[in-house]
Amino acid sequence: MKNPSLKLALVCALLFYCSQSHAQATTVMVQDSTDIADKRLKFGCGFGLNFVGGTNIFIAPNLIYDVSNTISLGGGLQGSYTGIKDVQNTTTFGFNLISQYTPVRQLTTLLEFTQLRVTTKTENLAENTTDKFWDSALFVGAGLNVTNSISIGAKVNLLYDSDETVYTSAVIPFVNITF
Numbered sequence: 584m585k586n587p588s589l590k591l592a593l594v595c596a597l598l599f600y601c602s603q604s605h606a607q608a609t610t611v612m613v614q615d616s617t618d619i620a621d622k623r624l625k626f627g628c629g630f631g632l633n634f635v636g637g638t639n640i641f642i643a644p645n646l647i648y649d650v651s652n653t654i655s656l657g658g659g660l661q662g663s664y665t666g667i668k669d670v671q672n673t674t675t676f677g678f679n680l681i682s683q684y685t686p687v688r689q690l691t692t693l694l695e696f697t698q699l700r701v702t703t704k705t706e707n708l709a710e711n712t713t714d715k716f717w718d719s720a721l722f723v724g725a726g727l728n729v730t731n732s733i734s735i736g737a738k739v740n741l742l743y744d745s746d747e748t749v750y751t752s753a754v755i756p757f758v759n760i761t762f
Contacts, residue, residue: 623649627761637667655683673703695722
């Protein structure tokens, strides 16, 4: 090419084209990383409801962050009320720290530490008593992922001591719903 102005025009057009396509690629990457970050933080809620032999209500909202496709970390609050009319009622509140591992899409395993403040009021003919204490639990469990948002399973309290706990059993079933 002997015409310098044509050469200059082609170089300018090539640079303009390359800078535009690079800017578009950068924009797409930023949007994708924002979408991924939004999808990694999930709100979940465990709950329980039972009216056999009394009243038992349990709720545990939590936030979970997907560190990777298989590992999630989070924490939450929990509270419960258990009562047998004119006999005893127990309220608990506290927090939990959760780690989850999903080796396959249908299965989630978990390790959870829970610390609860327990208040139990007992009524009888002789006297009314109130007992307050802290209860710690370390759960290991597994759940079946029914859908991407619902998991049903069971967990075992490794620190379970029937004489010093609010839990009636070392094994606790759970239902967790994630939004």
